[in-house]
Amino acid sequence: MSRHAADFAGIPADMTDENALLRAALAEAQRRIGELERDAESDTVTPLPGARRFRAELERVVGLGERHGSTAALVGIELTGLASLRDRHGDLAADSALVHVARLLSGLIRSTDILARTGDQALGLILDHLDHNSAIDTAERLGRCIAANPLDLGREVVPLEAIVATTGIMPGDKVEEVLARADRNLALARTEARP
Numbered sequence: 001m002s003r004h005a006a007d008f009a010g011i012p013a014d015m016t017d018e019n020a021l022l023r024a025a026l027a028e029a030q031r032r033i034g035e036l037e038r039d040a041e042s043d044t045v046t047p048l049p050g051a052r053r054f055r056a057e058l059e060r061v062v063g064l065g066e067r068h069g070s071t072a073a074l075v076g077i078e079l080t081g082l083a084s085l086r087d088r089h090g091d092l093a094a095d096s097a098l099v100h101v102a103r104l105l106s107g108l109i110r111s112t113d114i115l116a117r118t119g120d121q122a123l124g125l126i127l128d129h130l131d132h133n134s135a136i137d138t139a140e141r142l143g144r145c146i147a148a149n150p151l152d153l154g155r156e157v158v159p160l161e162a163i164v165a166t167t168g169i170m171p172g173d174k175v176e177e178v179l180a181r182a183d184r185n186l187a188l189a190r191t192e193a194r195p
Contacts, residue, residue: 043117046102054116073135075125165189
């Protein structure tokens, strides 16, 4: 009998059982933590990543710009009229609008671009390795596509609109600077969209 086996020979069976139960509980807790971390990175309504994953991807792209001098862009997309849609048709209709737009836009962007839900009625799109003018053209095309594809609720077809703003990501930018500029650009676009 080894020295370690002799150390455990006098341990009562109920402590061994308790140790096995604790190990099983720990394994279950670790599995659940992994699920929660994955869920925290995914949006609960749309098939898109959530704000946490979006921020991590933005940090990655800003870092690439710093290291390699590459440019990129952040496109802010804010669905307008979602609150009134929710009031008139309920939560399911508003969620359906978000899913509809997420799927629509996912089919229009490159596989290397990152589209995520960043707020209640907001999506963010990172266009990696794209110059600012091309990013503006892409953003305008996405806005037109949203307007051209209304949401079919079965009993009613509801037009959708979005405010879209583009922010360039240049070498040397910091994540907080990019996000602050993106917020200002979206606020300006919102002001310009008002009648």
